[in-house]
Amino acid sequence: ISSPNSLAPVSVAVTLTVTAIPQPVVSSVANAANYSTGSVSPGENIVIFGTGVGPATLVNGIVVNNAFANFVGSTRVLFDGTAAPIIYASNGQTSVMVPYGVAGRTTTSIVVEYSGAQSTPLTYNVAPAAPGVYTQNSQGTGPGAILNQDGITVNGANAPEKRGNVIAIYMTGEGQTTPQGVDGAIIPAVASALKKPNLAVTVTIGGVDAPVQYAGSAPGLVSGVMQVNVTIPLTVAAGTQPVVVTVGTAKSQSGASAATVAVQ
Numbered sequence: 001i002s003s004p005n006s007l008a009p010v011s012v013a014v015t016l017t018v019t020a021i022p023q024p025v026v027s028s029v030a031n032a033a034n035y036s037t038g039s040v041s042p043g044e045n046i047v048i049f050g051t052g053v054g055p056a057t058l059v060n061g062i063v064v065n066n067a068f069a070n071f072v073g074s075t076r077v078l079f080d081g082t083a084a085p086i087i088y089a090s091n092g093q094t095s096v097m098v099p100y101g102v103a104g105r106t107t108t109s110i111v112v113e114y115s116g117a118q119s120t121p122l123t124y125n126v127a128p129a130a131p132g133v134y135t136q137n138s139q140g141t142g143p144g145a146i147l148n149q150d151g152i153t154v155n156g157a158n159a160p161e162k163r164g165n166v167i168a169i170y171m172t173g174e175g176q177t178t179p180q181g182v183d184g185a186i187i188p189a190v191a192s193a194l195k196k197p198n199l200a201v202t203v204t205i206g207g208v209d210a211p212v213q214y215a216g217s218a219p220g221l222v223s224g225v226m227q228v229n230v231t232i233p234l235t236v237a238a239g240t241q242p243v244v245v246t247v248g249t250a251k252s253q254s255g256a257s258a259a260t261v262a263v264q
Helices: none
Strands: 025-031 045-051 075-079 086-089 093-097 107-114 122-125 166-172 201-205 208-210 212-217 225-231 239-247 259-263
Touching: 025 107, 025 122, 045 107, 075 086, 075 093, 166 239, 166 259, 201 212, 201 225
Parallel strands: none
Antiparallel strands: 025 045, 045 093, 075 107, 086 093, 107 122, 166 225, 201 208, 201 239, 212 225, 239 259
């Protein structure tokens, strides 16, 4: 240590305890909306469960140049060597958006890296789509992340929507888009920036086909979150009804686990 106020520098002995960073261990990979552990799809929001898959205290993703960063809290998640945009990172679970570059592949190798220590590669199947509807309890069941026709009111038992009106459903796992998705990009609220899924999107409410008015990017949200606007069929019974979104041939959660909408 030296100082202009001292005639001679001073040496101070410092002892450091150096420990190895434990290897991250991945226990499961799931759709972040419905927690399905099937295949991943391009652009899908997923959550990775395990130990050491991020910092001890949760760190939220950061947006740089209008896109979520791929290095947060000393954490990276690699798909075939490509770092994924991170939504949040923590020791027990880390959420990312699957890179669009996995499109067309049958499998992808997933590696979680924390403070330079890497997990054992996990080979996961890639599907064209793996749809899941977000739910209000963040558990993948019950009332969906759905806005009523006014675009403000969250649908629910105390705020049902009338038959014949349009609701907006928020989900993930629609797969590749046109124009092609950009990893982690925040979608501007302008028509020219909106991206449509390459696969057909259909919806049923209470088992009845619901006309789709729009399916594509959710303005203001990260690429890989899809907004689906549908009309509630006039023939649907009033009350709590299951909502199932099909992208291509893949369906969102259904049956007892289906997301629901309150119909007036």
